[in-house]
Amino acid sequence: MKVINTIQEMQTEIIKLKSHSKSIGFVPTMGYLHEGHLTLLKRARVENDIVVLSIFVNPLQFGPTEDFSSYPRDLARDQTLAECEGVDFLFYPSVEEMYPHSLSVRVVVEERTDVLCGKSRPGHFDGVATVLTKLFNIVMPTRAYFGKKDAQQVAVVEGLVTDFNYPIELIPVDIVREDDGLAKSSRNVNLLPDERRQASVLYKSLAVAKLAVEGGERNPHVIKNLISNMIQSETSGLIDYVEIYSYPQLKQVDNLDGTCIIALAVKFSKVRLIDNVILEVGQEFGGGK
Ligand code: PAF
Numbered sequence: 001m002k003v004i005n006t007i008q009e010m011q012t013e014i015i016k017l018k019s020h021s022k023s024i025g026f027v028p029t030m031g032y033l034h035e036g037h038l039t040l041l042k043r044a045r046v047e048n049d050i051v052v053l054s055i056f057v058n059p060l061q062f063g064p065t066e067d068f069s070s071y072p073r074d075l076a077r078d079q080t081l082a083e084c085e086g087v088d089f090l091f092y093p094s095v096e097e098m099y100p101h102s103l104s105v106r107v108v109v110e111e112r113t114d115v116l117c118g119k120s121r122p123g124h125f126d127g128v129a130t131v132l133t134k135l136f137n138i139v140m141p142t143r144a145y146f147g148k149k150d151a152q153q154v155a156v157v158e159g160l161v162t163d164f165n166y167p168i169e170l171i172p173v174d175i176v177r178e179d180d181g182l183a184k185s186s187r188n189v190n191l192l193p194d195e196r197r198q199a200s201v202l203y204k205s206l207a208v209a210k211l212a213v214e215g216g217e218r219n220p221h222v223i224k225n226l227i228s229n230m231i232q233s234e235t236s237g238l239i240d241y242v243e244i245y246s247y248p249q250l251k252q253v254d255n256l257d258g259t260c261i262i263a264l265a266v267k268f269s270k271v272r273l274i275d276n277v278i279l280e281v282g283q284e285f286g287g288g289k
Contacts, residue, residue: 002090004090004091025050059127060128132157144169149276151276227262247260258280
């Protein structure tokens with residue numbers, strides 16, 4: 001695995017590889033790799049000639065009160081994990097390399113950001129879209145891999161790739177779960193033992209909602225209540241949101257139809273957890289709409 005710190009060197013390598021018709025699989029991250037990232041890398045390894053992992057804690061996507069400086073970093077550990085997953089290039093630029101001066105152009109995301117987590121993080125997805133625009137131009141990937149746990153990020157990236165005509169195949173990868181269904185996250189370690197036991201209810205409530213949809217329920221209010229009641233009665237967590245939208249447009253729906261996301265965020269004492277399921281609602285779900 002080659003570690004690259006400069007944009008110029010990364011682009012030179014990629015241009016060389018592309019001239020030999022190599023496919024490039026790209027996994028952009030902010031480091032401190034966890035099992036979710038490793039799943040993306042494994043998939044990229046199988047589907048591409050070359051795998052590029054980027055690690056860059058992007059200041060543009062952190063709000064003034066958010067944890068940019070305390071965001072966990074462990075390059076040595078990440079490097080070992082990346083080697084084990086067969087990564088060819090680790091792109092690890094400094095902030096000065098990525099943003100040598102204040103940007104004269106930024107990407108502004110016009111849709112899909114005023115709901116779910118975007119609602120409480122103004123400017124966050126502009127920062128994500130801006131850094132991804134740069135990274136896509138630097139790495140020029142054939143395929144880019146993102147976890148579905150951050151379903152809103154996937155929706156924003158889908159908009160970016162489509163609207164800006166990137167010749168990139170966006171590959172959303174399924175959520176990796178613990179045995180009891182809890183979505184894997186580095187933040188799960190911050191759950192108290194009791195909360196950890198309760199946290200499996202989040203996925204169970206989504207599974208119950210899915211069953212209800214399969215049984216023919218199409219009213220979003222009924223489904224949201226089902227989930228909220230379960231979380232309120234079986235956990236000490238505080239519901240931040242339980243929402244249902246069309247996906248990836250993230251528009252309100254009166255009735256579940258087509259591709260829909262059921263997403264939730266729940267605050268426990270020291271950690272806020274998110275989870276979601278994406279459903280194709282139609283004929284296969286009991287025949288009714
Ligand atoms: O999901 C992340 O880690 C970041 O938002 C990303 C996509 C690497 C952009 O900084």
